Amino acid sequence: MNSEISRRDVLRGGAAVITGGALQRMGFAAGVDAARGARPLEEVSYDQVRLKSPLHLAQLENVRSVLMGLSDDSLLMPFRKMVGQDTPGDDIGGWYQYRANYDYRKDDAGLAPSATFGQWVSALSRMGAITGDRSLGERAVRLNRLYAQTISTEYFAKNRFPAYCFDKLACGLMDAHRLAGDNDALEILERTRKAALPELPGRAVDREVVWRQGKDISWTWDESYTLPENLYLVSAQMGVEGSVYREMAGAYLDDTTYFDPLARGENVLGGRHAYSYVNALCSAMQAYMVGGSEKHLRAAKNAFDMLTSQSFATGGWGPDEMLQAPGSGKVFASLAKSHNSFETPCGAYAHMKLTRYLLRCTRDGRYGDSMEQVMYNTVLGAMPLQPDGRAFYYSDYHSRPKAAADSLQISSNQEPISAAERVYSNHRWPCCSGTLPQVVADYWINGYFREPGAVWVNLYLPSVLHWTEGEAKVEMELDGTYPDTPEVRLRMKTSQPIGFSLKLRIPAWADGATAQVNGRSASLKAVAGFATIRRKWRTGDVVTLVLPMRPRIEVLDQAHPETAAVMFGPRVLFALATDPVVTSRANVLAVRQAGASEWRMEAAHGPVNLVPFTSVGDRKYLTYIQVVG
Structure with missing residues (x-):
């Protein structure tokens, strides 16, 4: 590949149309990719991976420390206030606090009371599974018990974002059930669902569309169109008892104005709120993976291509939180006008989920390339979350002179550029304080995928993966200082010799990649971005992969x-x-x-x-x- 070719051109690809017969489904991850006749790749579990990357571990410790430092009473305060209960403890303020007289035109604190609670319960559950620290899971379970004492329709009636908050609560309860052993979580979720129903629209309502009469415009910023992802996941977790959640998921699919035109190849991204509408594509993926809808897979794939075409080199998108119409020139214009270029933790969380789902269903390495691009160039460089609620919200790509002229000539009197910098948001406890702990925990499940007879290596993070292959117990250690250096080593340890395929992602930019097994050259032919090494593996086998960087x-x-x-x-x-x-x-x-x-x-x-x-x-x-x- 010519080193001067834009990687964006490689990633963009075409909006392929999937055809084929009806798909059979047996719950989450039981679908087939109609193009390949294969089930989606399996996610590894959080506790199957031991990550050793200092940058990733530092982010995990940062969010763990902050979340464990918040008191139970502080976290429950907005719930208790909104339902008229006593409120002991300290109010942590920021977006998280409840203010009955909140006015979006004058106030910042109080925008989204309690909105990040479910995300924090989710993150605590995930981090507990990762670290084996029982106190994290126990904290998640305890918070759910305390929250259960406040469940009331009154909470959702007073909430300008009832769908958003229900979605986050559902995610937290689901994760606490599957990862922290909370046996009451699904019952608490059902009580929550029944309490929320009277205050939900009953269907997907696009952002900025009025559905609650007599309210100001801030009440139209809810995101009911993101609900299906977690509803489908809950339904799969519950099996036959989850049918009500699957039906609810179907009702909230944003088909008419979003998924249907996207499936037809119509670009309707322009003018939409960036994070939430990209996040909604994860709902489309679950409609395929759990619900069997090829249309929604097609919509997500097409939308990804459209998104890539308007992304920055970092993989980020949505300056000032808006997606842009093709040919509008607004992404370029934002370089001179905005310092709010990419809503970093939120956007990265949505993007990395979407690319994970797409990779699992298509086995196409370009989605792994995109995930890696976003990870290294956006969220991994986010400033640490602070105990007082200060959070890194936007990546800043401001990089054009303030002068109106875009002359490329050098002039001594050219107006100075207003350069970019990393800064904390003016908001305390904003939405990105909820997604950062979740995206950080998900580093552990983004690096590897499994299917019978094969392990897929997606991210080259120093780590150890362990799994069972047939009757053999296998441990694979990934070593190296990638991407600082191009060499990656994978060492095998097996309880007995065992044959399986090692699938290595070869990035689109890695022209001339090579591999050796035990010092001998191995064939490295990439198909859809993955190269396969198939052999009977034994303890001591070493694969050395070199990904040339220019x-x-x-x-x-x-x-x-x-x-x-x-x-x-x-x-x-x-x-x-x-x-x-x-x-x-x-x-x-x-x-x-x-x-x-x-x-x-x-x-x-x-x-x-x-x-x-x-x-x-x-x-x-x-x-x-x-x-x-």
Whole structure:
């Protein structure tokens, strides 16, 4: 592959149409990919993976510490206030608090009382499964018991986001049941569902559409169209007893205005709220995986291609939380107008779920490429969640001069650029404080997938995976410092010799990838982004994979070919500069490493240092530079 070809072009692909006969379903993950006649790949469980990456572990410890530091009474306070119960403890404030007289035109604190509670219960349950720390799961169960004492329709009646909050509560209760051993969680969920029903619209209602009369516009920001994902998952968890949740999921599929046109290949993303409508695509995937609807798989695949075509080089999307119409030029314009480029933890959570589902169903490595791109260039570089509720909300890609002219000529009196920087949100306990703990926990299940006779390696994170293959117990250790270096090693330990296929994702940018088994060259032919090594494995076998990394250029879009990002492997290299950086194509392709996680590039005004997002720190930076010649 030519190193100058935009990776976006490789990822975009075509909007394939799935055809075939009726799909048979037997609950979650029992569907088939109509194109391949295979069941979706299985997720590994949280406790099957031991992650060793310092960056990932640091994020897990950060969110664990913050969530465990919040008191039970503080977390229950908005529920108790809204149903008229006593409220001991301290109010943590921010979006999480309840204010009966909240006015969105004047107030920030009080926007979404209790909205992140279910997400935090979910995260505690997931982290408990990951770490084996029983106190995390016990905390989740205890919080559910306390919440159960407040269940009332009154809570949903006073809530401007009843569907959003019900969705998060359902997720938390479901995860507590399956991961923390909460035997009462599903009964609590059913009580919650019955309490919520009178205050839900009964169908998918698009954002900004009035369905509660006599309320201000902030009451139209609810997200009923995201409900089906967790409802389908709950129904699969419950089996035959979950039929009411499956029926409810079907009622909230946003078909008429969203999934139906997407399935036909019509791009209806423009003007929609970015995070929630991308998150809704996860509902489409569950409509396929649990409900058997090929139409919804087609809609999700088409939408992913449409989303990729308007994404930044980081994989992020939705400047100012809005998706854009094709050809509008608004993504380019946002570089000069906005510092709110990508709603990072929320957007990454939705994106990584969607790509996980798509990869499992299609076995196409481009979805793994996209997941990896978003992980390294957005959420893995998020600033730590703080105990007072300060959270990293937006990634900032502001990188064009304030001057109206977009001249590429260097001028000593050119107006200075307003560079990008990592900053905390002005909001305390915003939505991203709920999704960050969830996306961080999901690092543990995004790296590997399984099917009988094969293990699929998606992310090359230092880790240990253990599983049972036939009658053999297998442990595979992934070692290396990827993506700082191109070499990855996988060491096998088996209770007895056992044959299975090792499926290795070969990123689209890794031209010339090679592999060795026990020091001998192995054939590495990638099909749909995965290469297969099939053999009888024994303890001590070592696979060495080399994924060559070269600098390459990714333009923002074809209308602005001079506005480009510098890519190296899966990562964007951000220029540590505040003035416009103008350089040549040859200089970009000659970027050289100058130290640990630092590169250097020649430019018109002299050498420029570049770093990955995880190394930016508190320095100002540019995502996009001007490439000429």
